[in-house]
Amino acid sequence: MTTFADLGLSQKVLSAVADAGYSIPTPIQAGAIPFALERRDICGIAQTGTGKTASFVLPMLSLLEKGRARARMPRTLILEPTRELAAQVAENFEKYGKNHRLNVALLIGGVSFEDQDRKLERGADVLICTPGRLLDHFERGKLLMSGVEILVIDEADRMLDMGFIPDIERIAKLIPFTRQTLFFSATMPPEIQKLADRFLQNPERIEVAKPASAAKTVTQRFVASHSKDYEKRAVLRELVRAQTELKNAIIFCNRKKDVADLFRSLERHGFSVGALHGDMDQRSRTTMLQNFRDGNLQLLVASDVAARGLDIPDVSHVFNFDVPIHSEDYVHRIGRTGRAGRSGAAFTLVTKRDTKFVDAIEKLIGEKVEWLNGDLNALPAVEESKDSERPRRNGRERGEKDRGRGRGNRSAASHKSDNDIQDNDVQVIEAAPARAEVLKNERKAEQKPQNNARNNRPYPANDDSRDRRRHRDHDDGPTPVGFGDDIPAFMLIAGSAKI
C-alpha cells in the first residue's frame, strides 16, 4: 500500500504529516503529489473532502525548501474563491509547514492592508489570496508577480460561477509562463476544460471518484411548511428541538437577509447560534466560524458561502431553511454532514412554491426523498387558535405569560425591526386574525434599510454569555438581546421599564 513516504516528499514534510497523524494518502494525494514534485502541471478533478488541499500544500512545501523569498517577490501563489477557504489553506501551511521557515501571507479582503503589506515587504514564499485583494495589492505597487514559480488555481468551477475568471486570467498573465500550474476543480464541464487548456501545459490529469455519494451516509428528509417566514421559523424550531442526536448543525438560507433574520430569531429563542454570510465584517465571519468549529456554538445559520469547501468536521445535521434554487447546491449543502463515513441527517423545509426545485433535486440525486410528516398535500390549513381574539402585541411566547418575564413595552420604538421578527413568530402561530397586521409588519421590516452595524456583527465578538445560553431550557422563550442570562432585575418585572 502506498504511504506518504513513497511519494517523494521531503523529510520535513513527512515528519509534519506523521505528527498530524496521517500515514496513508488519499487517492488525489497519491495521484497528484509525485507529479507535482516533478514540476509537472496538474489538472485535478476532486471534490472537497477528498484531501485535495494537502495534495498541493505538501509538494509545494517540499519544493519551497530550495531558495528564499525576496521582498515583494512571492515564490508561489494560491488563488481561492472565498476568504474562508483561503484562510483554511493558510492553516494547512501552518500545520504541515511547522518544520519549515516559510513566510506565508494571506491576502484576503475585509481586513486591513497593514499586516499584509508588512508580510509582502518581508518577502513571502507563499501567497494565499482571493483575487480582488491580490489585484488590489498589485495595483498599489506592493507586489511583483515575476518571481512566482508555482500557481495554484483552486475550486476553478466555483471561480467561474462567481465571475472570477477575468481576474484569474489577468493574474495568470502577470506570472512567467515557465511557472508550474496546479489546477483543481470539482467538476470538469467543457468551459472549465477550456480554461484548463489555457492555463496548463501538458498537464497530468488526475480524477478521483466522488466521495461516497451523500445519499449513502446522510438521512435526507423533506419537511412540508407553509411559506411565510415566521411559519418556517416555527417549523424549524420544532424540527431542531425534536432531534435527539443533534450535536451541531448548519442551517442554510438562500438569502443573506434571511440568514440575519433567522439568526436573530433563533438567538432570541435561546438557541446557541451563530451566523455566516458575505456581508458580515470579516472579523465576525472568522469568529463565528471558529466558535462553531470549537463547539461554542451549536447552530450556524449560513448562506451558501458555507456550502462548499469549508472544513467543519463532524456536523451532525444540515437544515435547509430554504430549498436551494440550484440543485447542485443541495448536494454541496448536505455534503457538510455525513463526512468521512459518519452518519448525518439533512432536513429541507419545502413550501408549495418550491416544488419545481424539489423535482430538480430529486432528479439530480436520482432518488425520491422521503417526507418527514407527510408531503405538502398533508399540510394542515393555517391553524386558528383559541385565543385568537386577543392578538398579542409583545414578544411573549405561548405559555410564558405566567412567568412574569415578558418584554413589556421594551423597545417598542427603539428595536422595531427586531420586535417585528419576534412578534411575527408569536402572533401568527396563535392569532390568525392578526395576520393582516403581521403581514404589514413583515413588509415594513423588509423595507426598513439594513442596519449595518447590527447585520455585520450579529453578536458582540467577546460575548461569552452565548456559552451559558446554550444550556438554557430552549422552551424558555425569548431572551432580551445583549444580556444573555444576566438580565438586570428591573427587566424581570413585566412592563416595568423602558430601555
Next chain:
DNA sequence: AAAAAAC
C-alpha cells in the same frame, strides 16, 4: 427567488 468578491 441568490451568493460570492476590492476599496
